[in-house]
Amino acid sequence: MNKNVIYRYNPETDNFERIFPSWKKRFLRLLLFMAISVSMAVLFAFLFFNIFGTPTEKSLRRENAMLKSQYNVLNRRLDNSLKVMSDIQSRDDNFYRVMMQMEPMSHSQRFAGLDNESRYKNLQKMQDGGLVQLLTQRLDLFDRQLYAQSKSFDQLGEEAGKQKDKLAHIPSIIPIDLRDYTMSSGYGYRRDPVYGTTRFHDGLDFAAKIGTNVYATGDGVVEAADRRGGYGNCIDISHGYNYVTRYAHLSEILVNVGDKVKRGDLIGKVGSTGKSSGPHLHYEVRFKDDPQNPVNYYFMDLTPEEYAEMVQEAENAGHVMD
Numbered sequence: 001m002n003k004n005v006i007y008r009y010n011p012e013t014d015n016f017e018r019i020f021p022s023w024k025k026r027f028l029r030l031l032l033f034m035a036i037s038v039s040m041a042v043l044f045a046f047l048f049f050n051i052f053g054t055p056t057e058k059s060l061r062r063e064n065a066m067l068k069s070q071y072n073v074l075n076r077r078l079d080n081s082l083k084v085m086s087d088i089q090s091r092d093d094n095f096y097r098v099m100m101q102m103e104p105m106s107h108s109q110r111f112a113g114l115d116n117e118s119r120y121k122n123l124q125k126m127q128d129g130g131l132v133q134l135l136t137q138r139l140d141l142f143d144r145q146l147y148a149q150s151k152s153f154d155q156l157g158e159e160a161g162k163q164k165d166k167l168a169h170i171p172s173i174i175p176i177d178l179r180d181y182t183m184s185s186g187y188g189y190r191r192d193p194v195y196g197t198t199r200f201h202d203g204l205d206f207a208a209k210i211g212t213n214v215y216a217t218g219d220g221v222v223e224a225a226d227r228r229g230g231y232g233n234c235i236d237i238s239h240g241y242n243y244v245t246r247y248a249h250l251s252e253i254l255v256n257v258g259d260k261v262k263r264g265d266l267i268g269k270v271g272s273t274g275k276s277s278g279p280h281l282h283y284e285v286r287f288k289d290d291p292q293n294p295v296n297y298y299f300m301d302l303t304p305e306e307y308a309e310m311v312q313e314a315e316n317a318g319h320v321m322d
Contacts, residue, residue, distance in 0.1 A: 171217035186314035203284035232274025
């Protein structure tokens with residue numbers, strides 16, 4: 001590379017002589033060159049790492065993305081677990097404890113100790129602290145509910161030991177074998193198949209072949225066994241403790257008024273008598289003569305998976321057969 005060369009006329013020698021910069025100027029030029037070089041290097045590094053990132057930063061970004069993805073998966077699973085817990089709590093308060101004549105658990109019993117916000121403050125100092133804090137709070141909520149529910153079941157177990165006779169009499173199984181029926185209609189407002197109007201359906205309709213076995217769902221005494229208008233051939237069993245079950249549209253009645261029956265005893269056969277659009281069993285559970293949703297009374301012979309499927313079927317089934 002060409003350099004600027006300076007010459008100056010020397011009258012003593014009558015020649016143009018080359019002028020060399022002093023050491024000071026040379027030093028200053030060197031410093032300037034080094035400063036410019038360092039600045040360029042820093043600028044280049046800054047642009048490169050901000051646009052492309054270092055290998056470590058790339059690895060951290062990938063890990064961070066994976067952690068957030070895993071967080072979303074865990075959050076969804078926790079959502080589902082909390083929903084299941086909410087269903088269990090609802091059944092605990094509105095059925096099990098009512099059946100045992102026990103007071104529902106209070107809010108303070110179920111959620112004690114969850115109002116201490118100071119324990120989460122340190123989490124805010126972390127990267128993505130908000131996400132970590134939220135997940136931690138929800139896990140604490142689930143742990144607390146699980147503990148409270150465990151204590152509740154312990155109390156229910158103790159009470160159940162004192163009420164064996166009552167448990168034997170309360171209806172608590174399906175009146176037809178799981179393999180023998182299709183859920184036709186659930187409990188609640190449904191469309192009448194004959195009149196086409198909307199009315200309240202007091203029980204569940206189990207569509208099954210004529211002659212399918214029908215079983216008593218709890219210990220009791222046969223209160224009625226006859227033909228009754230729209231119910232057709234019908235059996236009412238009084239279980240005591242204000243509970244009565246009804247089995248309607250039977251093709252055969254295999255018990256008589258006054259007979260004592262045990263849970264699981266054969267009492268009749270599926271039919272299509274009375275106001276019926278096809279072979280099925282209409283089943284009701286009544287407490288103090290008020291109709292109850294029978295799906296809440298299958299706790300003795302269904303697994304959690306079978307119970308969840310039964311509830312779903314009862315909710316979706318809308319084809320009333322009587």
